Amino acid sequence: MSKNRLLIIFAKNPEKGRVKTRLAKTLGEEKALDIYRSLLDFTLRIAEGCEADKELWYSRFIPEQEEWDKKGFQIKLQQGDDLGERMKNAFRKAFKKGYQKAVIIGSDCAGISEELIDASYAKLEEADMVIGPSPDGGYYLLGLKECYDALFEGISWSTGKVLKQTMDAAEELGIKTALLPERNDVDNEADWQSEKHKF
Numbered sequence: 030m031s032k033n034r035l036l037i038i039f040a041k042n043p044e045k046g047r048v049k050t051r052l053a054k055t056l057g058e059e060k061a062l063d064i065y066r067s068l069l070d071f072t073l074r075i076a077e078g079c080e081a082d083k084e085l086w087y088s089r090f091i092p093e094q095e096e097w098d099k100k101g102f103q104i105k106l107q108q109g110d111d112l113g114e115r116m117k118n119a120f121r122k123a124f125k126k127g128y129q130k131a132v133i134i135g136s137d138c139a140g141i142s143e144e145l146i147d148a149s150y151a152k153l154e155e156a157d158m159v160i161g162p163s164p165d166g167g168y169y170l171l172g173l174k175e176c177y178d179a180l181f182e183g184i185s186w187s188t189g190k191v192l193k194q195t196m197d198a199a200e201e202l203g204i205k206t207a208l209l210p211e212r213n214d215v216d217n218e219a220d221w222q223s224e225k226h227k228f
Contacts, residue, residue: 033127033128033129033130034080034081034082034130034131034132034150035081035082035083035084035128035130035131036076036079036081036082036131036134037083037120037123037131037132037133037134038072038076038083038086038133038135039107039116039119039133039134039135040069040085040086040087040135040136041065041088041089041136042087042089042090043065043066043069044062045058045059047089048061049061049062049064049065049215051217052064052215052216052217052218052221055217055218056218056221064215068136068138068139068215069136071139071141071228072135072136072137072138072141073085073097075141075142075143076102076134076146077100077101079143079146080147081146082103083101083102084102084103084105084119084123085104086105086106086107086119087106087107090106091104091106111186112187113182113186116133116171117176117180117181117182119131120173120176121176123176124175124176129174130150130153130172130173131172131173131174132146132159132171132172132173133170134169134170135169135214137214138163138169138170138213138215139213139215139227139228140169140213141170145170145212148209149170149172149209152172152207153172153173153207155207156205157174157204157205157206158171158172158177158199158204158205158206158207159206159207159208159209160192160207160208161208161209161211161212162192162208162209162211163192163211163212163213163214164213165189165214165216166188166189166190166191166192166193167187167189167191167192167214168191168192169214170209171195177198177202179201179202180195180198180202180204183198184198
């Protein structure tokens with residue numbers, strides 16, 4: 030294992046009409062799919078440079094031709110009825126395997142970097158949880174040293190309440206929390222216009 034660190038990337042299968050639906054409303058499904066593919070590829074290239082074992086978890090199925098397994102990524106399938114349950118299951122499996130620090134990221138944050146991911150592991154030296162807030166009230170990264178079920182239950186996923194509810198749950202559990210700098214997820218056309226220069 031790479032210093033007992035695991036990096037988990039959650040990705041949606043790149044399928045027309047199933048990704049970036051808010052982008053698709055103004056740019057069309059084909060363009061939304063192209064943008065999502067760019068974001069996913071960008072995220073995986075960033076992850077590739079990180080000193081950690083890597084797992085790529087798809088939302089619906091494992092593609093027959095998966096190039097990233099040749100680059101050292103373990104390919105997995107998300108399990109659970111909602112995002113919280115899926116993340117909880119991924120963290121549980123990570124700690125069951127013996128990892129001491131596990132970090133999960135999505136695949137639609139154009140502001141993610143190797144430095145941010147490395148900083149998240151560094152912050153877990155002192156804190157029990159590290160979180161990367163997004164301006165929309167969610168988060169782009171979550172890192173833990175053990176799995177706390179309450180962080181994933183009773184959360185209003187895909188709303189502006191996610192970050193606050195998660196922080197409230199952590200406070201109630203007495204979890205020492207560290208914050209990363211705020212970064213934006215690409216959810217709509219305005220987000221894309223502000224971030225597309227990176228691609």
